[in-house]
Amino acid sequence: MINTIKTETPILIANDVSKWFGKFQVLRNANLQVKAGEVVVIMGPSGSGKSTFIRTFNALEPYQEGRITIDGIPLTEDIQNIDQIRQNVGMVFQQFNLFPHLTVLENITLAPIQVRKFTKTQANEIALRLLDRVGILEQAQKYPGKLSGGQQQRVAIARALAMEPKIMLFDEPTSSLDPEMVREVLDVMRSLAKSGMTMLVVTHEVGFAREVADRVIFMDAGQVIEDTTPAEFFTQPKEARSKLFLSQIL
Amino acid sequence: MTAIWRRKKNLEWVGQAIVLAIVVGLLVLFGHNLDQSLKRLGLRLGFKFLDSQAGFSVAESVISYDPSQPYSRVLLVGFLNSLKVIFSSLIAATIIGVVAGIARLSDNWLVRQMAKVYVEALRNLPLLLQLLFWYFVVFLALPKADNPIFFGFIQISRSGINLLGLALSPEFSSLFAGLTFYTGTFIAEIVRGSIKGVDRGQSEAARALGLSSGVTLRRVIFPQALRIMIPSLANQYLNLAKNSSLAIAIGYPDLYAISSTTFNQTGRAVEMMILISITYLAVSLTIAGLLNAYNSRMQRSSR
């Protein structure tokens, strides 16, 4: 199966997902379905559970109730399924989380060599192609500490792509960037979306959501309360909480 | 349905069970071997021997003691001797450490250099060697007791220190001096680090208000530095308490030295080990507890 073709069965299904941190419930029966090739932006006030929600898709956060299925594999306690899902799902973090003791190139090739068992030559070839794609080929031999925030985040995207994931998760990828660097990262994400990648993006970037997203999900208090097109969400939100949120950020 | 052996929780429990089984297995094996060895030696575990007569004399004691008294009494003598040297050198080491730590930041070049030489020289030498030095080279080479050296009220001679009629044996004096000057170097480094760790703006603000450097140090810098240094200080106090067990090298009858003699007479290795462990753990916990209580009081009052 080629993952760029939009199929009708969703590649990601989250059914009534609930999660507690101690006594505090972060997710309340959250629901989501994403088809292959779709770009979904998740918005919501801070503390609404949106980051936690996408982190469950990568088993970074366990959940207590509900069901998550990714590319036909149920995400349960089964460690083999967890390993498989993590290889299929790439993740980009707010704080980049590059490995400071490895060069840019080593950051990208580590997982392909260790997990996918690629040879070093193969992995380097993939890494250089991806670095070229995100526009920082010349930084390959440097250590992450020497790069700007925008460049680091682009390396992080390349690192996730090197595992050839079917879905990419972005957890507020531009929130800790200086304003002048936000664009270079969004440009990379835009071209990734055009190439047909399935993407789930938690972000406050309204422009990006309007232009690139197929759907906008609005979350509050651990629930998905609106699931619609960007045009509709930004012009005529249905829910009172969405209206309030939009009035605060627009 | 997920296979049982692929569930994360199950795997974790199995892993823990294996580790636990290995540890318990080892302990059981050791216990069994111990039992065999003790049978061979004709010994039975138990603390009854503590009631039998100790039969050896002790050079110095805080409480009355004679060799006809039981082992429990002589061990108590050792414990009290330990406490005596721990608490007296703990106080002295704190004073020396604070003085040396502040001296290392003095604007007087000579003071600074002397403090540095003291710290770098003594903290890089084994404590045991320093104790041997204090005992054999310093105290035993001093003039006899009828012709002592005077430092104000303090008389020092081969028979130890005489402080206004309070006579301290050369063994105690050596251990006290060794522990004090050795631990003092570590405390000095902690004090220096904590004072430097207080934000520079604090001393600038105090000086801008017209406070003298002495008042700035005493009323502004030191109280803040104290909070930073308490955890490390606690560690040094614990080290001092544990290090006091080196007393045996110079013949001061502390808990360890007396336990060691008791072991040599009775062969009760296990019992003595249990006794020593519990006592030192109790002393450690007491010091840690006191400092924690002090620390939390400080934290509360600073809010």
Next chain:
Amino acid sequence: MNAKTTIKPVRWVQKNLFNTPYNAVLTILCVWILWSISSSLFSWLGQSEWTVISENLRLFLVGRFPETQLWRMGAIVTIPILIASTLVVRRSQAWNFVLIPVGLGTIAWLANGGFGLPLIRSSLWGGLFLTLFAAAISTALAFPLGLLLALGRRSELPVIRGISTIYIELVRGLPLIGILFMAQVMLPLVVPFRLDRLLRAILGLTFFNAAYLAENIRSGLQSLPSGQSEAARSLGLNSIQTLRFIILPQALRLVTPAIVGQFISLFKDTSLLALFALFELTGIARSILSQPQFLGRNGEVYLFIGLIYWMFCFGLSQFSKRLEVRSS
């Protein structure tokens, strides 16, 4: 020009020693202390007798190790250096698992003898060599144990965390002399086979050191942001790969100065072996001092071995300071 050079020291003294009345008093006090220490030192030096050092130099360095077998000591020192340099040159992980056990095995063979080499009883080991050997071997052995304990104490699994915590706190609560006593007296009671006195002492140092190393390593693990392991896990690395490629390289680099500090402290602690009838530097010093012809030469002997200890510890502490500066 001439006037300036004569005035400079005077000005320096004024500025650094007598700038306030309070400092002037301190300076005079210091000078008095210095004078009284150095005058008694010089009077002692006048009557000191250094033949005790020159006649026993070999004992101080290598103890009673047989002269014809000294090459074995050389080999024991060379092997770790060879292994370390091979590992630096060939950065392949597989070599770790071959070279280190083979190296340790060879060292054990050279140390003990057998298989064609004459046996050397551990009572013949001594001097500075034994001090270095005991410190190095027990650090090498304690390191893996300390690493496991540190990971265990950070584990989410209660049983493993509990066992590690109990071990670490128990050992740290006891004086080293107590641990060494246990190793000498208790170990023979609980293991069915005979263990050499020196080996028991080294095991004692190892068990002791492991607890402290574990706490050092744990502080390094704790200071790594959680994002590092999350990023590794999200790339599909399993927990062992995450530990090996991401967490440990960073944590160990962070705690290297602390580990050097721990080695210094262990190096000093080896002197306690003297209390258990072993003849490392302090032990050999005491045994030399007990010979009638050297009676009363305590000052000379303790100063001499003190200088040796001091040079190693001070050198290492300067090295660790430089590491700290470089890593920050």
